Amino acid sequence: MVGKLLLRGMLVGLVAGILAFAFARVYGEPQVDKAIAFEEQQAQAAGEAPEPEMVSRVTQAGIGLATGVLVYGAALGGLFSLVFAYAYGRLGSLGPRSTSALLALLGFLAVIVVPSLKYPANPPAVGNPETIAYRTELFF
Structure with a gap:
C-alpha cells in the first residue's frame, strides 16, 4: 500500500515538475536573463572584469533547470505521499x-x-x- 502510494506521489511530483519547468522557461528565464544583463552592465560601468562562466546559461536554463525541478518535484511528491500515509486515519475522522x-x-x-x-x-x-x-x- 505505502509503496504504491509513494510511486503515485512521485509520478504526480514529476508531472508537477514538468509544469513548473514549462512555467519557468516561459515566464522566469526571460527575467533572469534581464537581471544578468543588468548586473553585467553595472559591473562593466564600474570597470570590473567579467566573471568567467562556469556553466553556460543555455545549460542552466535548459537541462539544468529541467533536472532541478523534476528531481525536486518527484522528491516532494514522494515525501508528501509518505506523510499522507502516516497521517491518514490519525487526524480524527x-x-x-x-x-x-x-x-x-x-x-x-x-x-x-x-x-x-x-x-x-x-x-x-x-x-x-x-x-x-x-x-x-x-x-x-
Whole structure:
C-alpha cells in the first residue's frame, strides 16, 4: 500500500515538475536573463572584469533547470505521499481529501509562507554579497 502510494506521489511530483519547468522557461528565464544583463552592465560601468562562466546559461536554463525541478518535484511528491500515509486515519475522522488538503496547507505554510516572511529574498545587485552564507544559514 505505502509503496504504491509513494510511486503515485512521485509520478504526480514529476508531472508537477514538468509544469513548473514549462512555467519557468516561459515566464522566469526571460527575467533572469534581464537581471544578468543588468548586473553585467553595472559591473562593466564600474570597470570590473567579467566573471568567467562556469556553466553556460543555455545549460542552466535548459537541462539544468529541467533536472532541478523534476528531481525536486518527484522528491516532494514522494515525501508528501509518505506523510499522507502516516497521517491518514490519525487526524480524527478526516477523509483522504481533507487529510491531503490539510497536509498541503500545513506544508505550504511551513515551507513557503513562514520562511518568506521571516527571510525575504535579496534581489540581485542590491545586497551585500558577503552576507550570502549568513542568510543561507538563517534560512535553513
